[in-house]
Amino acid sequence: MITLKNVTKSFNGNSIVRGIDLSVSEGERIAIIGPSGCGKSTLLRLLMGxxxxxxxxxxxDNEDITxxxxxxxxxxRTKFGMLFQHAALFDSMTVGENVAFPLREILHLPEAEIQARVKDKLLWVEMSGKEHRMPSELSGGQQKRVGLARAIACDPKIILYDEPTTGLDPILSTNIEDLIVKLNKESHTTSIIVTHQISTILRTADKIYLMRDGVLLPPETPESIQESQNPYIKEFISGGLAS
Amino acid sequence: MSFFSSLGQRVLNFVTAWGDVTILTGTVLKRCITRRGYFGRTITQMISLGIKSLPITLLTSTFVGMSFSVQIVKEFLRFGAGEMIGGIVGLAMWRELAPMMTAVVVAGRVGAAISAEIGTMKVTEQIEALEAMSQDPIDFLVIPRVLACTLMMPLLVGMADIVGFLGGFIVAISSNRVNPYAYFDAAQKMLYPLDIYGGLFKAIFFGLAISLISCYVGLNAKAGAKGVGEVTTKAVVFSLIAIFILNYFLSVAIY
Incomplete structure (x- = not known):
């Protein structure tokens, strides 16, 4: 479904992504972890073009987007939904208008159907009744949930999560992680989660790639990564669990 | 060496920026003609950028007309040319003062608002979110603002012309030495349609320049509050420079 072949990307002469090969099957949940600034978010942006x-x-899906x-x-891009690190809700629109946005602008659905879908998606992320709130009136966790509702509004096949739990307290993090897993199980969507939160990858991913200096190390599972003898992985995981 | 290198870089940045603004102008003008679907968003922007600028435009224009009248009433009466005052105020307002003052006010109010809004959207990933949802930021953000600003500027200038002229009238008649009928009669005799249309024509270009420059700098905002602050300042400064340069060339071309 998604295949990257020898992808490279540099900014102002600094090589950020260095020859990455990656293959993701339909319905798979993969996590890409690594320290801040290692190129994880860039990789997501390359995936969407x-x-x-x-x-x-x-x-x-057998098309080379490059x-x-x-x-x-x-x-x-209509195949994708993306949850941004800071939710990236349109601050001039209400919660309902944010979720309705892709339905209006991409699918051009009739207004009645848009309103029904908005209610449905907000209910799904447990934000029912908040349609008329402005994003600035929401907490960080609520903004993330609305961002997720907007990302899944058009029922995309692939969902990209850019640091979905960063900056949230453990309870809100768990809430978002549960939604990621629930969405994958109910809709069989392919999920690519980019994060440096160890708890998130252990709870949400089937396969985990650690990104270091612009390259991906061989994949691990949530179980195997905790037993890994690779010193870098060990340091990353123990540091993450310790924090 | 570093001085020349820095100077060269600045020149390069300047030329690149104006090249980009030219490309943006071409893209916007082409899409305004070839694409549809901007009506709703343009109306919203016309209200936000145009109608809400009306009070401050009318206020400044009234006082500009009054100040100008204060300056000329005394001098013209000294030379026994009191019957020309209405014509002179009218000419000054319609040709130069109202278009320029309105453009300065709009550059300050609307240019800053556009660049700050788009700049904030840029640094908070909202523009990237638009692109992720298959939307073109130029179609969604730039074209409605450019259309709104370009269409509303002549209307604002038209209103500013009238209130500025009436402001001058109030000052003139309050001197008790200018005949109210003579004021309007002079304006009728001295003003030609080109004086009126010329000012409105200038306003179209001012609106276009302010909105395009403000959108461009907003779209190129750098991260953080400092980045948004910088683009807001840039939008106002570059818009003002563009307005003064454009005004000279348009005045030469029209009159």
């Missing part, structure tokens, strides 16, 4: 690769190929023009990229 929000940034252009320097070299390499990104295949989504060869697409902007119109084809926009069509391809």
């Amino acid at each position: 929000l940034q252009q690769t320097d070299t390499g190929q990104v295949w989504i 060869q697409m023009d902007i119109k084809q990229l926009r069509r391809m």
Whole structure:
């Protein structure tokens, strides 16, 4: 479903992503972990074509998106939903308008259906009745949940999570992690979670890749990563668990 | 060496920025003609950027007309040319003062608002979220603002023309030495349609320049509150520079 072949990306001469190969099957939940600034978020943006690769190929459903023009990229992006690190809700719109936005602008649904879907998605993320609130009136965890409702509004096949639990307290983190797992199980969506929160990867991912200096180390499972003898993984995991 | 290198970089940045603004202008103008679906968002922006700028525009224009009248009433009466005052105030207001003062007010109010809003959206990933949802920020953010600003500027200037002229009238007649009928009669005799249309024509270009520059700098905001602050300042400064330069060339071309 998603295949990256020898993808590289650099900014101002600094190599951020260095020849990454990755394959993700339909319905899989993978986590990419690594320290801040190691290129995890860049990798997500390359997957959606929000940034252009320097070299390499990104295949989504047998189409190489590096060869697409902007119109084809926009069509391809409808397969994705993305939860941003700070939710990225439109602060001039209410919660309901935020969730309705992709339904209006991408699917062009009738208004009655939009309202029904907005209610449904907000109910799903346990934010029912908050349609008329402004994003600035919500807590960080609530904003993340609304961001998730917006990301899944069009029922995408692939969902990208950029640091979904960073900055949240343990209870809210668990709440978001539960939603990620629930969504994957109910809708069979493919999930790619980028984070440096150890608790999140252990609870949400089937397969875990550690990113270091722009490359991905071989995949681990939530069980095997805790037993790994790789000194870097050990340090990362123990540091994460200790904190 | 570092001085020349720094100077060269600044020149390069300047040329690149103006090149980008030119490309943005071309893209916006082309899409305004070839694409549809901006109506609702443009109306919202017309209210936010245009209608809400009306009070401050009318206030400043009234006082500009009054100040100008204060300056000329005394001098013109000294030379026995009191019957020309209405015409002179009218010419000054319609040709230069109202378009320029309105553009300065709009650059301060609307230019700052556009750049701050788009800049904040940029640094809080909202623009990236738009792109992730298959939307083009130019279609969604830039075109409605450019259309709204370009369409509302002539209306604001038209209103500013009238209140500025009437402000001058109040000052003139309060001197008790200018005949009210002579004030309007002079304006009718001295003002030609081109004087009125010319000012409104200038306003279209001012609106276009303010909105395009403000959108451009907003879209290029750098991270953080400092980045948003910087683009807001840049938007106002560059808009003002563009307005003064444009005004000279348009005045030469029109009159």
